Amino acid sequence: MNGQRRANTRRVRVGGREIELTNLEKVLFQEPGITKGELIGYYGRIAPVMLPLIKGRPLTLHRFPGGAGEAGFYQKKAAGYFPEWVNRVSIDLRMGRAEKRMVQITCENKATLIYLANLACIPHVWLSRTDRINYPDRMIFDLDPPDSGFEAVRYGALIMREILMEAGIEPFVMTTGSRGLHVVVPLDRETDFGETREFAAAIAGMIAGLAPDYFTVEIAKQKRAGRLFIDTYRNSFAQTAVAPYAVRALAGAPVAAPVGWDEVKDKRQKLTPRKYTIRNILERLRQRGDPWEEMDRKSFSVRSAAARLRSFSRT
DNA sequence: GACCTCT
DNA sequence: AGAGGTCAACGCGCG
DNA sequence: CGCGCG
Ligand SMILES: [Mn+2]
Ligand SMILES: [Mn+2]
Numbered sequence: 001m002n003g004q005r006r007a008n009t010r011r012v013r014v015g016g017r018e019i020e021l022t023n024l025e026k027v028l029f030q031e032p033g034i035t036k037g038e039l040i041g042y043y044g045r046i047a048p049v050m051l052p053l054i055k056g057r058p059l060t061l062h063r064f065p066g067g068a069g070e071a072g073f074y075q076k077k078a079a080g081y082f083p084e085w086v087n088r089v090s091i092d093l094r095m096g097r098a099e100k101r102m103v104q105i106t107c108e109n110k111a112t113l114i115y116l117a118n119l120a121c122i123p124h125v126w127l128s129r130t131d132r133i134n135y136p137d138r139m140i141f142d143l144d145p146p147d148s149g150f151e152a153v154r155y156g157a158l159i160m161r162e163i164l165m166e167a168g169i170e171p172f173v174m175t176t177g178s179r180g181l182h183v184v185v186p187l188d189r190e191t192d193f194g195e196t197r198e199f200a201a202a203i204a205g206m207i208a209g210l211a212p213d214y215f216t217v218e219i220a221k222q223k224r225a226g227r228l229f230i231d232t233y234r235n236s237f238a239q240t241a242v243a244p245y246a247v248r249a250l251a252g253a254p255v256a257a258p259v260g261w262d263e264v265k266d267k268r269q270k271l272t273p274r275k276y277t278i279r280n281i282l283e284r285l286r287q288r289g290d291p292w293e294e295m296d297r298k299s300f301s302v303r304s305a306a307a308r309l310r311s312f313s314r315t
Numbered sequence: 316g317a318c319c320t321c322t
Numbered sequence: 323a324g325a326g327g328t329c330a331a332c333g334c335g336c337g
Numbered sequence: 338c339g340c341g342c343g
Binding site for chain 3: 060061063073074075076077079093095096102197219220233236237238239240
């Protein structure tokens, strides 16, 4: 026999690429007892829906080698030991005054997704793609409740949608798998991060102005005073948001799950931020389809939305 | 989690 | 073969 | 500039 075949280890071939999977029996999520093997299996099955949503986006890996409940750390730079077939992209950071070049990765195929799953990481993605890296194709409103209360999040998302519709935008929505929702807008990549963030902040400010007892745009925890924080800072260069269909490092292995607006609106559907997990999201997709199917056929202009909003508030 | 060095 | 140490981010806005 | 924050 050449090489050791540890019981817990397996070599697989995915799209012609060889991957060594390790510690497959290791329990990464207590409670239901979800192993790394099951986690990897999930990413393999979700790949067809997930890959189109993350391709071309530099990744930040939020790694949890000890599983949910243990300490994690972030990794942005491509490690030398990553397989050569993992796509690398060189990125120039303007760190304050200094400048720095960093090599990061993107996930272009199923093999990479499986490889990353074996690293026990949560993929977070940029809001722009490498072929036009300074111009986001996503605008994200991150609704962060102060506690586990979800009602304010639901209302916040619905109000957000109303205002965006007035501005000519049809937003999409997903649970984060943690405590809130992301309201997501596909953009035409004609507006840079700064201007996009400014527009997002203006929208968020309108909502905080309408219901200041419930919503705030203050990032400082002391100033939030129990209110839901509408976080628009994700809309910045080299910043990330949890990838759709990523598995969070939380009990039960909840996933960031694109959902339909009907689910947010209709209380009887009992949407919660952790409703969908590694164990039920595929069934949801089979039964109800992909709620974001239309996303890549749409794109909105921050500039015309801003113009529409201005003329609307003048009247 | 992966890699390296030391025993 | 196994133990043990080491490494793994960054932008924004405020005071 | 350092710090809180995600
Ligand atoms: Mn959030
Ligand atoms: Mn946030």
